[in-house]
Amino acid sequence: MSEPSFIATANCISYSGATPVFADIDLETYNVDPVEVEALISTHTKAILVVHQIGLPADMNAFQQLAAKYGLTLIEDAACAIGSEYNDHLIGKPLGDLACFSFHPRKIMTTGEGGMITTNNAKLAERLRRLRQHAMSLSDVARHSAKEIATETYDEIGFNYRMTDMQAAVGIAQLARLANLLERRRYLAQRYTNALRQLSWLKTPNVPSNCRHNYQSYMVRLTGDAAAKRDAIMQSLLEKRISTRRAVMAIHREAPYSRSSWDDRLPRTTLVADTGIILPLFHQMTEIEQDYVIDGLLEFQI
Numbered sequence: 001m002s003e004p005s006f007i008a009t010a011n012c013i014s015y016s017g018a019t020p021v022f023a024d025i026d027l028e029t030y031n032v033d034p035v036e037v038e039a040l041i042s043t044h045t046k047a048i049l050v051v052h053q054i055g056l057p058a059d060m061n062a063f064q065q066l067a068a069k070y071g072l073t074l075i076e077d078a079a080c081a082i083g084s085e086y087n088d089h090l091i092g093k094p095l096g097d098l099a100c101f102s103f104h105p106r107k108i109m110t111t112g113e114g115g116m117i118t119t120n121n122a123k124l125a126e127r128l129r130r131l132r133q134h135a136m137s138l139s140d141v142a143r144h145s146a147k148e149i150a151t152e153t154y155d156e157i158g159f160n161y162r163m164t165d166m167q168a169a170v171g172i173a174q175l176a177r178l179a180n181l182l183e184r185r186r187y188l189a190q191r192y193t194n195a196l197r198q199l200s201w202l203k204t205p206n207v208p209s210n211c212r213h214n215y216q217s218y219m220v221r222l223t224g225d226a227a228a229k230r231d232a233i234m235q236s237l238l239e240k241r242i243s244t245r246r247a248v249m250a251i252h253r254e255a256p257y258s259r260s261s262w263d264d265r266l267p268r269t270t271l272v273a274d275t276g277i278i279l280p281l282f283h284q285m286t287e288i289e290q291d292y293v294i295d296g297l298l299e300f301q302i
Helices: 008-015 034-040 060-070 122-131 140-145 165-196 224-239 267-275 287-298
Strands: 047-051 073-077 098-102 115-118 218-222 276-279
Touching: 008 047, 034 060, 047 060, 060 073, 165 218, 165 287, 218 224, 218 267, 224 267, 224 276, 224 287, 267 276
Parallel strands: 047 073, 073 098
Antiparallel strands: 098 115, 218 276
8 A cells, every 4th residue: 555645544454454565655746656566565465555645646557557467456545536537537437446535524525524435346336335334235225115024134244334314415415516626626726836836945746647636635845955844834834824734644653553664665755744745725715815825935935
């Protein structure tokens, strides 16, 4: 799986009884590097879990080839990637075996909590529907509408992962607004890029030509002498009432997954984790508010 990412990406592997192995990233896209992944594949490897980092699609052609070459399951962590596109296809038309989305409040489209899994595999979809409701063989809707007595069975251990009807209704309404939300975020992201590319010590996002970013987050990376001043810059912005976030979490530094050798094995991940800043970006953001953030960064003399 890729680094950096939110810890949930590794936790889901651990929940299944497997062991996550972290691969380093590409410094241009911050997505996992297929070359690094292939170097880590062993006889113990069962799946590749690819994160579409902060909404930017990963190099799925390369990962499809790896999965086919080694007979591995390919899973997309698309938690942040609703509305993003790869080779003119929306993420969610699975390029792997399945794609997993999040509808957490920080996501572009939200239902308050919950998420969605998409797959082209009918048998897998059927099993996922069972597993989300305690692995019940017969849904309550089917049972209550049956003309004859019907009794469900529980053939494996399942989960209580159902989304409520109210959340689903909110999601349907959000989905109808998605195109407008994406258009606004892409417009604001381009304004950031146009204004900030003049700063020699700051690297704006790079988007490959075959991808469309949804800008779930707008992350910049500090370079040169500015890199060591990341936290000081964030604090200075906070004092101007501009809230920023550190770069995406480096999971290997968190206690459940910490090993002394990880930093040496994941130098690019470590670099991005230490030098990245996520700037404010939300669809209600006005140009005046965004200019205030831009001016706050332009004031720095590095």
